[in-house]
Amino acid sequence: MAVQLPSSFTQRMKDLLGTEYKQFADSYLETPYGGIRVNTLKITAESLLALSPFQLEPIPWCPTGYYTEEGVRPGKHPYYHAGLYYIQEPSAMAPVELLGVQPGDRVLDLCAAPGGKSSQIAAKLQGQGLLVSNDLHPERTKALAKNLELYGVRNAVVLNESPDHIAAAFPHFFDRILIDAPCSGEGMFRKDEDMVKQWEPETPAKYAAMQRDILRSAASALAPGGTLVYSTCTFAIEENEGTIAEFLAGYPQFSVVPVGGTGSFAMGFGELPGTARLWPHKVKGEGHFMAVLRHDGTPAPIVEPEPEEILLSISTRKNFKGKPAAKPTVTRVEEVRSKGGRASGKTTSGTSRDLQHVSVEVALAAYGDFINEQLGWEPAGHPVLFGDHLYISPLPQESLNGLRTIRPGWSVGHLRNGRFIPSHPLATALHPSESCRSLSLSTSNGEAVSYLKGETLAIPLERLSVRPGSTPKGYMLVCIDGYSAGWGKWQDGMLKNEYPAGWRWT
Numbered sequence: 470m471a472v473q474l475p476s477s478f479t480q481r482m483k484d485l486l487g488t489e490y491k492q493f494a495d496s497y498l499e500t501p502y503g504g505i506r507v508n509t510l511k512i513t514a515e516s517l518l519a520l521s522p523f524q525l526e527p528i529p530w531c532p533t534g535y536y537t538e539e540g541v542r543p544g545k546h547p548y549y550h551a552g553l554y555y556i557q558e559p560s561a562m563a564p565v566e567l568l569g570v571q572p573g574d575r576v577l578d579l580c581a582a583p584g585g586k587s588s589q590i591a592a593k594l595q596g597q598g599l600l601v602s603n604d605l606h607p608e609r610t611k612a613l614a615k616n617l618e619l620y621g622v623r624n625a626v627v628l629n630e631s632p633d634h635i636a637a638a639f640p641h642f643f644d645r646i647l648i649d650a651p652c653s654g655e656g657m658f659r660k661d662e663d664m665v666k667q668w669e670p671e672t673p674a675k676y677a678a679m680q681r682d683i684l685r686s687a688a689s690a691l692a693p694g695g696t697l698v699y700s701t702c703t704f705a706i707e708e709n710e711g712t713i714a715e716f717l718a719g720y721p722q723f724s725v726v727p728v729g730g731t732g733s734f735a736m737g738f739g740e741l742p743g744t745a746r747l748w749p750h751k752v753k754g755e756g757h758f759m760a761v762l763r764h765d766g767t768p769a770p771i772v773e774p775e776p777e778e779i780l781l782s783i784s785t786r787k788n789f790k791g792k793p794a795a796k797p798t799v800t801r802v803e804e805v806r807s808k809g810g811r812a813s814g815k816t817t818s819g820t821s822r823d824l825q826h827v828s829v830e831v832a833l834a835a836y837g838d839f840i841n842e843q844l845g846w847e848p849a850g851h852p853v854l855f856g857d858h859l860y861i862s863p864l865p866q867e868s869l870n871g872l873r874t875i876r877p878g879w880s881v882g883h884l885r886n887g888r889f890i891p892s893h894p895l896a897t898a899l900h901p902s903e904s905c906r907s908l909s910l911s912t913s914n915g916e917a918v919s920y921l922k923g924e925t926l927a928i929p930l931e932r933l934s935v936r937p938g939s940t941p942k943g944y945m946l947v948c949i950d951g952y953s954a955g956w957g958k959w960q961d962g963m964l965k966n967e968y969p970a971g972w973r974w975t
């Protein structure tokens with residue numbers, strides 16, 4: 470066996486699988502499968518297949534997922550930097566396919582970092598509705614926020630909160646919730662030897678307790694009639710069927726929507742028909758468990774709020790449920806700095822008197838000038854100031870009062886010396902037709918890579934696409950084979966590179 474597995478783990482798997490154990494054990498001799506998932510916010514699966522420089526083979530349970538061949542490095546291609554695909558373990562693409570997300574839904578991804586499943590949900594939302602992506606661990610929310618920016622997501626809020634705080638702030642609010650639970654990770658042993666090193670016989674029980682708490686919070690945040698998908702990448706029954714069975718015993722308004730037993734999905738164990746497993750000896754992918762739970766629609770009980778909760782639910786959230794605010798108003802977010810130096814925000818309903826902050830009027834005027842000149846249309850949503858950074862949020866900001874907010878929405882830019890500087894995520898989320906000025910660089914002659922390395926490029930006027938009535942000088946949406954990747958500034962035949970240092974090709 471290539472991977473040295475703990476003996477108490479192998480004994481448990483023998484007891485679980487009986488005669489199937491040998492096949493299971495043999496699967497550890499195989500190389501793990503690699504995959505990419507097409508980011509349909511930017512490109513269709515058909516178009517990516519036509520463009521793809523590497524062989525792609527469909528993944529049966531995900532219509533936008535493809536296996537990549539061994540040895541291929543999809544992260545080392547300009548299309549990755551243009552956000553055309555997410556590199557994702559094939560089995561990890563299954564849970565979101567079961568969540569049934571529709572454009573316009575309100576979706577909560579409770580354990581979201583680094584954002585694989587959040588970016589998949591965002592693609593299904595197609596920019597409509599709301600995605601709240603949360604992770605408990607502050608460090609991990611950095612990668613989560615960056616991934617949502619790379620993939621051009623416009624309608625996501627990134628939080629760094631405990632699930633019970635989210636449930637208190639959004640009681641019975643979300644149509645769909647994904648819990649991709651922290652787990653003992655046994656299903657990833659073949660792919661990630663660190664998971665094997667961290668595993669102890671007590672690990673599953675420790676995670677099962679955590680999973681129970683997360684499920685309870687999710688139940689309080691789910692709207693009547695809503696759908697909840699619970700997934701893990703482990704084999705332990707106590708973290709899978711066990712966790713779900715215990716939850717159902719305490720929450721009779723939920724039932725399992727069957728997914729198991731057909732296609733690639735194998736049935737779960739015990740008294741829980743309808744839950745599903747992906748086994749590494751049965752499918753081309755790592756081990757996963759999934760359960761789809763549906764709320765029966767019983768109206769949520771009216772609970773007298775604690776005084777603390779009254780503060781949190783300043784009624785704009787109710788407005789959002791019924792009807793969006795008629796006219797967006799700008800809200801300032803007060804910046805707080807955590808021990809690690811990370812900037813995060815807790816929203817406040819008043820206007821900060823901090824002199825370092827630009828005034829709301831100045832920021833909005835500069836933003837208005839920029840979008841008139843550069844886009845010619847106005848992004849929909851609620852403008853939110855976060856220090857001197859402007860975001861367009863899918864939620865009225867009062868909804869985030871008291872919550873540790875990493876990104877209140879789509880980052881569109883910031884103010885420097887009274888001028889509006891567009892953000893990188895504004896560019897990555899734009900289609901070339903949405904910008905008055907754009908330029909496409911080719912992957913075939915090295916110029917796309919030169920741009921991604923931060924180099925200045927000589928670009929003659931005739932290569933630019935400039936909307937009638939606009940001038941070529943100024944911010945240029947730089948695309949790679951027609952797909953937006955970042956900004957440049959064009960003047961007199963030269964393109965000054967605005968691709969951010971932290972994102973560059975190395």
Ligand SMILES: C[S@@+](CC[C@H](N)C(=O)[O-])C[C@H]1O[C@@H](n2cnc3c(N)ncnc32)[C@H](O)[C@@H]1O
Nearest residue numbers: 580581582583584585586604605606649650651
């Ligand atoms: C399996 S990973 C999630 C992977 C992610 N869904 C994706 O597709 O990229 C589980 C995540 O749960 C987070 N986590 C751990 N305990 C948590 C809790 N109590 N509430 C929310 N998130 C938690 C971890 O930081 C970790 O990022």
